[in-house]
């Protein structure tokens with residue numbers, strides 16, 4: 001982004017913008033996970049000196065050895081940036097005592113009750129207060145409900161005596177990273193930024209604009225927060241719709257995949273979504289619930305979100321029911337059957353298990369007395385709610401022994417042809433076999 005035309009009101013903002021423009025600035029990134037580490041690397045690659053702070057000593061130690069634990073970030077990049085002095089990692093928040101900007105990328109999960117858990121944002125902000133100084137820009141990246149930046153972060157920062165919009169600058173900018181994706185990355189995915197004041201927006205835009213290709217300023221932190229929730233709600237609702245289509249097609253004896261493929265030929269007005277075993281990942285199953293929770297406080301029920309959530313969270317149960325029906329055709333019960341789960345990550349070609357529907361499917365089959373095993377080249381071991389499994393080493397040997405194989409994640413490098421040969425029954429929740437050009441009687445689809 002060109003910043004020449006920007007005319008910030010305050011001297012502090014102009015000072016920061018100048019440092020971002022010539023890359024003499026130093027930037028802190030708090031929370032070095034799936035979002036924070038790629039962001040830190042992008043900022044450092046652009047020429048800023050970046051200090052990453054995380055509470056996990058294990059992660060900090062790995063980074064300081066030049067090792068990345070995020071698939072999208074090659075270890076060579078971390079090692080190279082460390083060597084060039086452009087990146088360092090620490091657990092000490094005082095490493096941000098002199099930075100010009102800081103991005104907060106900590107988790108925003110749900111509590112067991114389904115309410116937003118903002119404790120990470122609060123503790124990261126409280127910790128940042130120890131290093132807060134003028135001038136400095138703070139950008140919250142964590143997905144959250146509209147109002148969080150103004151209602152939770154701003155008062156914390158101002159409790160130091162520094163004034164937002166005058167001494168320090170505060171903005172929200174939603175991370176849009178799609179782990180595993182190569183065409184759209186942190187650098188070229190347009191970055192939406194909304195500040196508390198116009199100077200807040202300008203300084204935040206200047207910080208990211210010198211490292212990313214397209215900056216999209218919006219009028220407030222709330223608009224930026226809501227933008228992210230619209231994007232993720234759009235996906236959750238459309239996945240809910242197509243999952244319900246799968247249920248309806250089943251009742252009508254229709255092949256939902258054929259219907260979707262046919263509808264997908266329409267060159268306008270239709271966007272293809274596919275059914276599956278349920279939502280996964282840190283974003284789509286969780287973020288819309290942040291919005292519906294917020295809406296409850298103004299006595300409004302977010303009906304689309306609640307309905308989609310109901311349909312989507314029921315999908316693992318639908319998978320178990322389909323497996324039961326398919327085994328029934330083979331005169332077998334789930335209890336005592338050897339079931340091989342293929343793919344456990346929440347989406348293809350990554351290792352992220354967060355909210356993966358595989359966890360629910362395995363849990364339910366476990367309760368029903370199945371003899372379970374799983375194969376996932378990206379996930380070597382799973383411990384979850386009282387059960388623990390290790391990935392079997394040989395997919396085809398496992399398939400040969402199983403009464404049924406259930407494909408939960410369609411990793412691209414699996415031997416689908418071998419699987420078809422060696423299995424007696426395959427429940428394919430992703431239409432992976434057809435995509436690999438394989439059809440046949442032993443394949444049951446969602």
Ligand SMILES: NC(=O)c1ccc[n+]([C@@H]2O[C@H](COP(=O)([O-])OP(=O)(O)OC[C@H]3O[C@@H](n4cnc5c(N)ncnc54)[C@H](O)[C@@H]3O)[C@@H](O)[C@H]2O)c1
Nearest residue numbers: 031032033034035054055056105106107108124142143175
């Ligand atoms: N993962 C995604 O694909 C994705 C995409 C877009 C947005 N988001 C959002 O970005 C945010 C971060 O998600 P993530 O996937 O990177 O989470 P993550 O769990 O991978 O990483 C968060 C990191 O923050 C660290 N941390 C927690 N509290 C801290 C503190 N007080 N100080 C310093 N470090 C702290 C943790 O140790 C962890 O390393 C969430 O709000 C999420 O919804 C995630």
